[in-house]
Amino acid sequence: MxxxxxxxxxxxxxxxxxxxxxxxxxxxxxxxxxxxxxxxxxxxxxxxxxxxxxxxxxxxxxxxxxxxxxxxxxxxxxxxxxxxxxxxxxxxxxxxxxxxxxxxxxxxxxxxxxxxxxxxxxxxxxxxxxxxxxxxxxxxxxxxSGHQLIEQARHLIANGELGDIRIVNMQFSHGFHNVAVEENNPSTKWRVDPKFAGPSYVLGDVGTHPLFLAEAMLPKMKIKKLMCSRQSFVKGRAPLEDNAYTLMEYENGAVGMVWSCAVNSGSMHGQKIRVIGEKASIEWWDEHPNQLTFEVQGKPVRILERGMGYLCEEALREDRIGGGHPEGLFEAWSNLYRRFxxxxxxxxxxxxxxxxxxDIHAGVEGVRWVENCVRSADNGAIWVEYK
Amino acid sequence: MxxxxxxxxxxxxxxxxxxxxxxxxxxxxxxxxxxxxxxxxxxxxxxxxxxxxxxxxxxxxxxxxxxxxxxxxxxxxxxxxxxxxxxxxxxxxxxxxxxxxxxxxxxxxxxxxxxxxxxxxxxxxxxxxxxxxxxxxxxxxxxxSGHQLIEQARHLIANGELGDIRIVNMQFSHGFHNVAVEENNPSTKWRVDPKFAGPSYVLGDVGTHPLFLAEAMLPKMKIKKLMCSRQSFVKGRAPLEDNAYTLMEYENGAVGMVWSCAVNSGSMHGQKIRVIGEKASIEWWDEHPNQLTFEVQGKPVRILERGMGYLCEEALREDRIGGGHPEGLFEAWSNLYRRFxxxxxxxxxxxxxxxxxxDIHAGVEGVRWVENCVRSADNGAIWVEYK
Amino acid sequence: MxxxxxxxxxxxxxxxxxxxxxxxxxxxxxxxxxxxxxxxxxxxxxxxxxxxxxxxxxxxxxxxxxxxxxxxxxxxxxxxxxxxxxxxxxxxxxxxxxxxxxxxxxxxxxxxxxxxxxxxxxxxxxxxxxxxxxxxxxxxxxxxSGHQLIEQARHLIANGELGDIRIVNMQFSHGFHNVAVEENNPSTKWRVDPKFAGPSYVLGDVGTHPLFLAEAMLPKMKIKKLMCSRQSFVKGRAPLEDNAYTLMEYENGAVGMVWSCAVNSGSMHGQKIRVIGEKASIEWWDEHPNQLTFEVQGKPVRILERGMGYLCEEALREDRIGGGHPEGLFEAWSNLYRRFxxxxxxxxxxxxxxxxxxDIHAGVEGVRWVENCVRSADNGAIWVEYK
Amino acid sequence: MxxxxxxxxxxxxxxxxxxxxxxxxxxxxxxxxxxxxxxxxxxxxxxxxxxxxxxxxxxxxxxxxxxxxxxxxxxxxxxxxxxxxxxxxxxxxxxxxxxxxxxxxxxxxxxxxxxxxxxxxxxxxxxxxxxxxxxxxxxxxxxxSGHQLIEQARHLIANGELGDIRIVNMQFSHGFHNVAVEENNPSTKWRVDPKFAGPSYVLGDVGTHPLFLAEAMLPKMKIKKLMCSRQSFVKGRAPLEDNAYTLMEYENGAVGMVWSCAVNSGSMHGQKIRVIGEKASIEWWDEHPNQLTFEVQGKPVRILERGMGYLCEEALREDRIGGGHPEGLFEAWSNLYRRFxxxxxxxxxxxxxxxxxxDIHAGVEGVRWVENCVRSADNGAIWVEYK
Ligand SMILES: NC(=O)c1ccc[n+]([C@@H]2O[C@H](COP(=O)([O-])OP(=O)(O)OC[C@H]3O[C@@H](n4cnc5c(N)ncnc54)[C@H](O)[C@@H]3O)[C@@H](O)[C@H]2O)c1
Ligand SMILES: NC(=O)c1ccc[n+]([C@@H]2O[C@H](COP(=O)([O-])OP(=O)(O)OC[C@H]3O[C@@H](n4cnc5c(N)ncnc54)[C@H](O)[C@@H]3O)[C@@H](O)[C@H]2O)c1
Ligand SMILES: NC(=O)c1ccc[n+]([C@@H]2O[C@H](COP(=O)([O-])OP(=O)(O)OC[C@H]3O[C@@H](n4cnc5c(N)ncnc54)[C@H](O)[C@@H]3O)[C@@H](O)[C@H]2O)c1
Ligand SMILES: NC(=O)c1ccc[n+]([C@@H]2O[C@H](COP(=O)([O-])OP(=O)(O)OC[C@H]3O[C@@H](n4cnc5c(N)ncnc54)[C@H](O)[C@@H]3O)[C@@H](O)[C@H]2O)c1
CATH class of the missing domain: 3.40.50.720 (NAD(P)-binding Rossmann-like Domain)
Structure with a gap:
């Protein structure tokens, strides 16, 4: 506390x-x-x-x-x-x-x-x-990634509660850029221009967020191959994409998927991660960050709440207010800055x-993922070795 | 009524x-x-x-x-x-x-x-x-597909309420076969044996369901290319898959994704479809079939309920009880048998x-989709022309 | 099955x-x-x-x-x-x-x-x-009351999983009669006329439903005293009420509340029951009847799903389709008619x-409850001995 | 912003x-x-x-x-x-x-x-x-009350979007004190002792919170009469209550209910307010504070999200991060301290x-409400004129 x-x-x-x-x-x-x-x-x-x-x-x-x-x-x-x-x-x-x-x-x-x-x-x-x-x-x-329930997810996985990890589904797919809002919005304008945004739009801008949640939860998993298919639905954004699917194979045989999107009309934020193991799954959604779903096959779904005594120590030590009271994104960031x-x-x-x-390594890995995605996408959405 | x-x-x-x-x-x-x-x-x-x-x-x-x-x-x-x-x-x-x-x-x-x-x-x-x-x-x-809200979705799309369709995300991903239940369950046993199940397990068994929801909602969309990556997480199921991702490109430039899965631990059913247009999205989830989410970008999300007067005529004529009362899967099937x-x-x-x-054509199209998926998957999860 | x-x-x-x-x-x-x-x-x-x-x-x-x-x-x-x-x-x-x-x-x-x-x-x-x-x-x-999860609730309570029962909160509060729809709707017209509806409108029309759910779940609880406050918000409905609160004291010291309402604007159905014991609570909502919430204090909330193997035998024997697939009101009624x-x-x-x-006794008890409510309400919303 | x-x-x-x-x-x-x-x-x-x-x-x-x-x-x-x-x-x-x-x-x-x-x-x-x-x-x-969506609720009501207000249902009902935790917890110990807590426990401790939300949303409504029934389920807490129902009549003919509870086993927080008007209702739940439900009778339920452009100016000016990102209780408090x-x-x-x-007047009114509740409860849960 x-x-x-x-x-x-x-x-x-x-x-x-x-x-x-x-x-x-x-x-x-x-x-x-x-x-x-x-x-x-x-x-x-x-x-x-x-x-x-x-x-x-x-x-x-x-x-x-x-x-x-x-x-x-x-x-x-x-x-x-x-x-x-x-x-x-x-x-x-x-x-x-x-x-x-x-x-x-x-x-x-x-x-x-x-x-x-x-x-x-x-x-x-x-x-x-x-x-x-x-x-x-x-x-x-x-x-x-600073939300305390990310720690809980990491803990459950490390503890073997999910069994071997098989599938990691990620998405960050909002709808705010369904039309060419960049025409009137400077914060969007640079994002869709490769000179200022880099080699990708949504892959880097939103996709790397849940990707890092996965890295935080699953520190041992390494991507082996991936393929990425990207689209530019709003004219004028090409070559930068406003939608992308990335499929991944991990070295341990697991598979993953990231859906990155800024044209998901009506969606507020849409950042979710679901980690599926042999025995159980966990799911977290950033719009309701105080809840973590823990689903053991054959048992009732359980909803874990931030701040509760049944959580692991790592998930409790950065609490600032008791369970039940909602914490939000500011607390997650505060946790990170405190660790920094x-x-x-x-x-x-x-x-x-x-x-x-x-840390910087997380930064490197985010850039690497975007680079690999773009390489795949620009070669016709083919599978590429991850490097 | x-x-x-x-x-x-x-x-x-x-x-x-x-x-x-x-x-x-x-x-x-x-x-x-x-x-x-x-x-x-x-x-x-x-x-x-x-x-x-x-x-x-x-x-x-x-x-x-x-x-x-x-x-x-x-x-x-x-x-x-x-x-x-x-x-x-x-x-x-x-x-x-x-x-x-x-x-x-x-x-x-x-x-x-x-x-x-x-x-x-x-x-x-x-x-x-x-x-x-x-x-x-x-x-x-x-x-x-017999649920009345599928009619409403079809109607909203036909009416242009979503604008041009860009993305169709589908999934049917339950967790009931996370381990080798086939050993003791005859209804599962034949499903994972190609002699009895055919060239696929989850693609045909579950994936074709939301695929047909999409066909019902979007009768004009035609698949142009697809790629499918499939896995057999439970040993002994290969060559049949218990998990698969299929990415699709439609002729009008839209893209789609189907996640078919029987090892999604803890998930009850997980059949969902989200159709995303330029202006709005609709989403339907078979576990709570009396609600259809309608999300116009920049407006509050709206939850449409079966049986309500604001729905289109096609979505109302097969009601059997007033709005608010839950109808279930039996009513959806009854609607189909009535039409048959x-x-x-x-x-x-x-x-x-x-x-x-x-109808029979829907049957043909389901088989075609599985065939194309398998062809892609068996060639290394490459993109294939849809045929 | x-x-x-x-x-x-x-x-x-x-x-x-x-x-x-x-x-x-x-x-x-x-x-x-x-x-x-x-x-x-x-x-x-x-x-x-x-x-x-x-x-x-x-x-x-x-x-x-x-x-x-x-x-x-x-x-x-x-x-x-x-x-x-x-x-x-x-x-x-x-x-x-x-x-x-x-x-x-x-x-x-x-x-x-x-x-x-x-x-x-x-x-x-x-x-x-x-x-x-x-x-x-x-x-x-x-x-x-024919829904299988009502059996599960009854079972959990009988099994002592909730501990001593303290509080029973019930409601059936829809919004369909927020204005004088009776002017054009024969099914509503007789409901607000004491000659045809009897001594109450919403108490009898909707309130008795969750009241009976409580009786089914808690067969041993007896009401000792109650007080009822009723209102007629839409002019012309008096003396019949379109909203009522009933508070109850049970013989074992527990308390209860029933909110009966037909002017709850925007609400679809609003039938809910929450039974609170010393150790745990259960909650059921008729609009999503395939889920029962089971909340043990100090543990993660659990969502029990119809059709799952972890339910009691009584909750499983009337299933007609596997868990995950939604059953609705028709199945609940079919269960009752089967028992009849x-x-x-x-x-x-x-x-x-x-x-x-x-059975007929349930019928008698419903009439008794309305009679007691009306007696309380008509005497100034005072507490009356239950008789 | x-x-x-x-x-x-x-x-x-x-x-x-x-x-x-x-x-x-x-x-x-x-x-x-x-x-x-x-x-x-x-x-x-x-x-x-x-x-x-x-x-x-x-x-x-x-x-x-x-x-x-x-x-x-x-x-x-x-x-x-x-x-x-x-x-x-x-x-x-x-x-x-x-x-x-x-x-x-x-x-x-x-x-x-x-x-x-x-x-x-x-x-x-x-x-x-x-x-x-x-x-x-x-x-x-x-x-x-510092949450921005409280402003939005106030605005919708003032604007007449709900029509005449008829019913206000409030609750703050958590389960953390289902057993005698006071024995080991100093923060709870004084709460159940009248010397330190005053004439009530849950009425003052939790009930006054949603009561003030109602005051903030409905500044013109005045209570005319109320009745309160209170219980002490955990032995040793009497005369202080750990559960209470308060019914209220307002001067304009509306009615209200407050459920105050600390023995609602399994509930995390349970603070909710629902304001029901002739035409529409709004509902807000503090565990998911970034959403406000707006339900117009006969229209699809709408979910209003904090930070969105369709909200009123008062609901937007204290935002600290864009819509979609979750804000929590700290932001609500920060808003209040800023106003202070x-x-x-x-x-x-x-x-x-x-x-x-x-302000101090809100403080006075909270004390007044508790005093009236206690007066009613201690006289046998009778209706008392509000004074
Ligand atoms: N971590 C997250 O969740 C998150 C969220 C949004 C943005 N971002 C990242 O934050 C960065 C900023 O994004 P934003 O949306 O706030 O952008 P923005 O366009 O809204 O703001 C950029 C700010 O930087 C200033 N600026 C630009 N060039 C500068 C320079 N050379 N020297 C000093 N100031 C300069 C601008 O005046 C402006 O104040 C981006 O890299 C973006 O990807 C991260
Ligand atoms: N539409 C849906 O939602 C849905 C759901 C489940 C199953 N299915 C499909 O329904 C079919 C049956 O699946 P199931 O799960 O009910 O299978 P199952 O194994 O549970 O039952 C099969 C039944 O068919 C009988 N049978 C087998 N061979 C037969 C034969 N030659 N002649 C007569 N009867 C024979 C068996 O005795 C058994 O009663 C499959 O094709 C499956 O894909 C569809
Ligand atoms: N159990 C429930 O969930 C539930 C739900 C709705 C209604 N009800 C109850 O069902 C009853 C009927 O309600 P409803 O809403 O269907 O009413 P309604 O007004 O919609 O229908 C009444 C039907 O009864 C017929 N009828 C009337 N008087 C008759 C008579 N003397 N002989 C033969 N037929 C006659 C009418 O022609 C009409 O077909 C009521 O008692 C109501 O409280 C129960
Ligand atoms: N606004 C809210 O949402 C909210 C939430 C919780 C508590 N409260 C209120 O806040 C107050 C404190 O509650 P709490 O739960 O934090 O209590 P607590 O028992 O957890 O903490 C009380 C603190 O006050 C200190 N203290 C006690 N007497 C003191 C004195 N005479 N001089 C200086 N310090 C003294 C104690 O040492 C302790 O640090 C109560 O009035 C409670 O009703 C309000």
């Missing part, structure tokens, strides 16, 4: 790149990082438009002098300060992640980076090496944490 | 082959056919074991003399009677359908045949020709009905 | 009073009685308008000569026949039940009577005596059945 | 009384107040045990000198500081609220007080006067805010 007490001695001095006023995902970064004083927002390059970014930063109670016009200036100036930043979060459009992340690591900063980490596995592995070399933490904000803080502190002392979190 | 009144002047004299005591699907045939006196059960070859079949028939109030040891004898003897049977339902294991159906048609009988109609498209088309030649009705018991009866009566007078029902 | 085999040697010769074309509840009587040949429809006085009733009867395949203008004539003429009726179902408006039931019992017939049995406890007890005297079965069509048939057959031989069904 | 920007120029200097380590509700106060820097935690008397409280405060990054042994000392010392506290939140057991709140108001502080405000209407009105006199804000943490901050700032300038929030 979290009561807001100090997790680390002193809040980490922290800045943001991007996530400015009106951005989709900036606020949840701040709200999660600042919760319980694990981080302290002391600087930022919040916006592509420097003035707007500064105005915004000041409104966030950041010292105006530390509201920078761009990230390079920020890294430079902050490096000169005694009390300069120790960590930075990157919440900008995809195409900037690689450069900003590289610069941050070179500046000796811990990083929290939005997914996708970058555009190619080559870049991703370069960043991974860099992080290792500099002994820096890079957390990736697969935010949903702990990992950063340990890293500073040359140590490692004994819990998992979406 | 159906009050039980005469739909046709005189009940059709009817017999069954198979569907004996302990069979899975025999009772629902009888219960549906006999409802409201559209059919009258006057003869039968109910069981592979003649004695048990006779005993059973007598218990069903069938004249003992008309409880036959096998279907050939039945067709022969009944043909000699003034009051001989006019129609026969076939509810035996798959491998017998072709021969029994052929014999029935040649005997001048109308037929209701279980799916799959037979094992190959060639056989299926032969039966289709035969039916045409003899002017006989062949109804196929895709029972779920009407179609048989019209056919006898050289006429055709002006409503749809799962 | 029911396969349609003979439950009794010969179908019971059966007639209906009321339940004519366009009536709400007539068809489900026929469909349930005729299923599996436990009854045979041989006569009827189906309609208040004799001609329409005859025309309807003929359409139901009843011999025109046995389509009678009124029930008295029917009882008289049928008594003269060798093959005269043995049982009759009464599906007419409330005010006629007492007279018709009395006449039927005096004519030596078994009866299936719609609820409410009559208007006063005095009348009800008179009918009960009459039934006893003539050794006739009177079944009451609390149709929902068995009970009638045994009664004819001076024997009694060893299973429960809603 | 909230991006975390300054809502008021400077964070309000704020302290807590109670809410210490291990307390149920302390953390959500802090997490909500501190979010977005509307408040700054600078002092506290967090615990009945001074040492533990100090240790805890320090861990919350509070200056050790400002971690006080008790609230009186705190109010005194802080009053002496330039930078002394401006507001205080009271999260202690019920019996202390009156004294602490009075002291705080007399010390010129704004207050956030837990419900119930105090034990008697007399006390409550005294506090109300005091607040008025000192021009201080007193916010009451009916936390669920705005109201405090305005009050300091002698102004009033133009939005509603649970």
């Amino acid at each position: 979290i009561y807001g007490e100090r997790a680390i001695e002193n809040p980490i001095r922290w800045a943001m790149v991007g996530g400015g006023r009106g951005s989709q995902i900036g606020y949840i970064h701040r709200s999660s990082a600042l919760r319980d004083f694990n981080f302290e927002l002391v600087a930022g390059a919040f916006d592509i438009e420097a003035e707007r970014g500064k105005d915004f930063g000041v409104n966030l109670h950041v010292n105006p002098e530390r509201c920078y016009p761009d990230y390079l200036t920020m890294f430079e100036r902050e490096a000169e300060r005694e009390d300069g930043i120790q960590a930075v979060s990157i919440a900008t459009p995809n195409y900037t992640h690689y450069e900003i992340c590289k610069a941050a690591l070179k500046a000796g900063l811990h990083v929290v980076c939005e997914k996708p980490l970058c555009f190619t596995v080559e870049q991703a592995e370069e960043l991974e090496s860099l992080a290792k070399e500099h002994n820096r933490v890079v957390g990736i904000t697969y935010g949903y 803080a702990l990992a950063m502190k340990e890293a500073d002392q040359g140590k490692q944490v004994d819990f998992w979190y979406p | 159906i009050y039980g009144e005469r739909a046709i002047e005189n009940p059709i004299r009817w017999a069954m082959v198979g569907g004996g005591r302990g069979s899975q699907i025999g009772y629902i045939h009888r219960s549906s056919a006999l409802r409201d006196f559209n059919f009258e059960l006057v003869a039968g070859a109910f069981d592979i074991e003649a004695e048990r079949g006779k005993d059973f028939g007598v218990n069903l109030h069938v004249n003992p003399e008309r409880c036959y040891p096998d279907y050939l004898t039945m067709f022969e003897r009944e043909a000699e009677r003034e009051d001989g049977i006019q129609a026969v339902s076939i509810a035996t294991p798959n491998y017998t359908h072709y021969e029994i159906c052929k014999a029935a048609l040649k005997a001048g009988l109308h037929v209701v045949c279980e799916k799959p109609l037979c094992f190959t498209v060639e056989q299926a088309e032969e039966l289709e020709s035969l039916a045409k030649e003899h002017n006989r009705v062949v109804g196929i018991t895709y029972g779920y 009866a009407l179609a048989m009566k019209e056919a006898d007078q050289g006429k055709q009905v002006d409503f749809w029902y799962p | 029911i396969y349609g085999e003979r439950a009794i040697e010969n179908p019971i010769r059966w007639a209906m009073v009321g339940g004519g074309r366009g009536s709400q509840i007539g068809y489900i009587h026929r469909s349930s009685a005729l299923r599996d040949f436990n009854f045979e429809l041989v006569a009827g006085a189906f309609d208040i308008e004799a001609e329409r009733g005859k025309d309807f009867g003929v359409n139901l395949h009843v011999n025109p000569e046995r389509c009678y203008p009124d029930y008295l004539t029917m009882f008289e003429r049928e008594a003269e026949r060798e093959d005269g009726i043995q049982a009759v179902s009464i599906a007419t408006p409330n005010y006629t039940h007492y007279e018709i039931c009395k006449a039927a019992l005096k004519a030596g017939l078994h009866v299936v009577c719609e609820k409410p049995l009559c208007f006063t406890v005095e009348q009800a007890e008179e009918l009960e005596s009459l039934a006893k005297e003539h050794n006739r079965v009177v079944g009451i069509t609390y149709g929902y 048939a068995l009970a009638m057959k045994e009664a004819d031989q001076g024997k009694q059945v060893d299973f429960w069904y809603p | 909230i991006y975390g920007e300054r809502a008021i120029e400077n964070p309000i200097r704020w302290a807590m009384v109670g809410g210490g380590r291990g307390s149920q509700i302390g953390y959500i106060h802090r997490s909500s107040a501190l979010r977005d820097f509307n408040f700054e935690l600078v002092a506290g008397a967090f615990d009945i045990e001074a040492e533990r409280g100090k240790d805890f405060g320090v861990n919350l990054h509070v200056n050790p000198e400002r971690c006080y042994p008790d609230y009186l000392t705190m109010f005194e010392r802080e009053a002496e500081r330039e930078d002394g506290i401006q507001a205080v939140s009271i999260a202690t057991p019920n019996y202390t609220h009156y004294e602490i709140c009075k002291a705080a108001l007399k010390a010129g502080l704004h207050v956030v007080c837990e419900k119930p405000l105090c034990f008697t209407v007399e006390q409550a009105e005294e506090l109300e006067s005091l607040a008025k006199e000192h021009n201080r804000v007193v916010g009451i943490t009916y936390g669920y 901050a705005l109201a405090m700032k305005e009050a300091d300038q002698g102004k009033q805010v133009d939005f509603w929030y649970p």
